[in-house]
Amino acid sequence: MKINIKRFVLSFVVILFLYKVSANFIEHVIMDNAYFVVEVSDHFRTLKEMQDKNWIVLITDVVWTFLFTYIFVKGYEDKGVMEGMRFGFIIGMFYPFVMAYRAFVLFPIPYSIPFQWFFYGLIQCVILGFVASLLYKPKEEF
Numbered sequence: 001m002k003i004n005i006k007r008f009v010l011s012f013v014v015i016l017f018l019y020k021v022s023a024n025f026i027e028h029v030i031m032d033n034a035y036f037v038v039e040v041s042d043h044f045r046t047l048k049e050m051q052d053k054n055w056i057v058l059i060t061d062v063v064w065t066f067l068f069t070y071i072f073v074k075g076y077e078d079k080g081v082m083e084g085m086r087f088g089f090i091i092g093m094f095y096p097f098v099m100a101y102r103a104f105v106l107f108p109i110p111y112s113i114p115f116q117w118f119f120y121g122l123i124q125c126v127i128l129g130f131v132a133s134l135l136y137k138p139k140e141e142f
Contacts, residue, residue, distance in 0.1 A: 001076065001138040008073050011135040015128050016065040022127070023061070026120045034113055043107050064095075068125075072132045081133045088129020089122070096121025 035044065072087050100117035103109070
């Protein structure tokens with residue numbers, strides 16, 4: 001199957017938007033209070049320092065969602081939404097799981113924080129995979 005560039009770009013843009021919205025919701029609504037616990041707040045940069053480095057977050061988010069979309073498209077099997085959800089689950093186990101529990105080893109933070117990073121990240125990836133399966137369709141071959 002040939003890659004449908006228009007559908008790939010559409011999928012990438014929508015997934016990037018949904019990733020940014022869901023990441024902000026997770027970080028600033030669901031987990032906001034967890035970061036202000038006394039034993040945790042000393043281990044993060046100040047809000048000003050984070051804001052100054054926010055351009056790095058934007059770049060990593062663009063790269064991550066591009067690769068998420070690209071890998072989905074390259075392995076596309078046209079098996080419906082379950083294919084996308086399965087893909088999202090695999091990526092969720094590959095990325096949020098590894099990053100969250102590695103952070104738990106590296107930083108003296110309560111277990112609840114990396115568990116939530118993993119759990120919400122896994123849900124986020126499954127949803128993004130679901131969306132990718134709805135948006136992407138390969139080029140028709142004649």
